[in-house]
Amino acid sequence: MPVVTMRGATMQFGDRVLFDGLDLDIAPGEFLAVLGPNGAGKTTMLRILLGLTRLSRGVVEIDGRAPRRGSHDVGYVPQQRAFDRDLPIRGRDLVRFGLDGHRRGLPFGNAAGRARVDAAIRSVGAQSYADAPIGLLSGGEQQRLRIAQALIGDPSVLLCDEPLLSLDLAHQHAVSELIDARRRDAGTAVVFVTHEINPILPYVDRVLYLVGGRWAVGTPEEVLTSAGLSELYGTEIDVVNVRGRIIVVGSDESAPTEPGGHHHHHHDHHDDGHQHHGAGSH
């Protein structure tokens, strides 16, 4: 039974359609990468799964229930960001927020809660710096604690919003490995929003690619092809495979870069407005 089910999922803000008629099942332990240019709806997809935004039309379920705010069915790993050096918060406190940060009262820990925090910290190998102020930790260390925070509620799906951004290569690799190990050991599904597929390419089962109201779902080999992405973007895109890395040429996040391509692209957008169901699925 799938962890996440979407049927005819449609999201639009006014006339702007982010995706239309999306059907998607995410299996336990599956690693799904969500790709696409800025503003294509990657973050909105996460907000829908977090229960913060509702679909315009269609159905979305996590473990058979509509997503709701604060549910332990989902864990959330955000981008790494800088904390003030003086911030009076330890790594341990950050992890603890994942357990009961939303509950009223004073943060006096009970023994059971402390044991779960300790276990979560151990599971990401963060014991040596869990009691240090969060503002003094490296980006990679912070992200490990973020993952512990997201996993402490034992979610069935882990939602990751660009968690590797601003990490160096070694930390990108370590954090990706950690997420991959978790989904293999505990069967936690992973929905991983990123603009850069390569650091997670070895782990990804399927890709959801969102572009200007169109979408495609499939394995990386199926979706990340010159023909597939050209159709999706409605303009010429080249997908180049260089030593195991996939490089997409011509998408440039929001618009094609080639001179002269602008008029053509604009024309395509006009067409998009009349074919909401032009989304292709592989």
Place this chain on the structure above:
Amino acid sequence: MLYLSQPFAQHALIAGALVAVTCGLIGPFVVTRGMAFAVHGTSELAFTGAAAGLVVDDNPVGGALIGALVVAVVIGALGGRERERDSAIGVILAFGLGVGVLLLGYYHGFATAATNILFGNIFGVSNDQLFALVAIGVAVVVVMAIVYRPLLFASVDADVATARGVPVRGLGYVFLIVLALTVTAAAQVVGTLLVLSLAITPAAAAQRWSPNPLAVSGLSIGFALLAAEGGILASLASTTVKPSVFVTSISFGIYLVSRVLGPRVSRRAPRHDADIVADA
């Protein structure tokens, strides 16, 4: 210390303790949320409210409370972006002070009333004022005990707190109202100009000693109590120097000592970046 048997001194010590506990409690949140300037703005405009209260009803505390609450709501409406918020506070603050001075021009009561608002008049706390301070103090402590954990989450990490279902914006308003109440009460002790010495300085000092949020809250309350009660007692002993001078001096002294002696200059555990690379 024969004054200690006098009601005015007892009132002062009780009022000082109440103010110290509330200020010490909200201080770490003020610092974490980067709202030091908002505290200053709220207290300056509590002065404007107090001046208006004096002119209209001879009731500076009621006026200060209304002034602070209005400002708190306005700051809340300005939203989250710190830089935008701070410049807007600066604009309102400058205008509000001008209005306050204008209002005081219309006040024909005792001349000391104006300096009392600005620098505090802890030895003039009446029974009614003390009752109001107790009510405010209890309200602040109760509300903070209820919202402490989600407010901490929201202050440290608003995005993730939102994702976990914490009502971040609503808590922001709750905190601003708590702040307005606290600032109004503190202004009775140290005056509107010096509120920061109880609402910021103890928290900033406490952060130098521990990264544990509960420990910081406890230390912050302790430091605020030390400054307020120590300042009042010192003033009683000296008889000529105003308590505000001692309160701010002790508070500043604690901060300096914490800055120099506090252990939080670096992380306790050694860095283990090498391990992460190794197991990658």
